[in-house]
Amino acid sequence: MRTDNRARRGAARPPARTGRTPGAAWRAVLFDRDGTLIEDRHYLADPAQVTLLPGVAQALRRLSQPACRLFVVSNQSGVGRGYFSLENAHACNARLAQLLAAHDVYFADTLLCPHSPEEGCACRKPQTGMWDMLRERHGLSAEHTAMIGDKLDDVRLGRAAGLCTVLVLTGKGRDQAAALGLPLPDTGFWTPNTPLPPDRPHAVAADLAAAVDFLFGAA
């Protein structure tokens, strides 16, 4: 893509649009679940199969400050397709919470969309229904919220909601970024210096730890 030669790599700073000190801007971070926080297994339904991706617990621990709340927004169309029950989906979220509690990391809220694409709901990403619910329920502001995910649908939700948006290259992220013609950093993150088309992320990060570096500055 034409902005490659002007890209900044690895320089930890918040998005230029905020002009804030690293770590000062973000009061809330929304995470996709499968492929972003945990290993992406096809239609995960068994809590025993919930496996944190490498470095995720430590990265979330860095974010866990009183001033910044963490949220999960997850598409679980396996429920709507009849592949597994809503109880299965909740059980997997409960297992994720249990794994992270061991690291003293807690989510302020965990939402899932149980619908199949054919149902045309307002909550399946890239629709912004889950963001709308979190915003109202927790008094969030788009200006102080970031979205991190491994799929274009996460990017589209984030951009449509006006959130700072990071695509991670774990899970399906590498394929998604390649399809968009975006750089694929092996470590750290890439962020464009030029105006952003509506379906592009503010940064592409090698993994969740690199996404946290982008948002909050390097550890």
Ligand SMILES: [Zn+2]
């Ligand atoms: Zn839905």
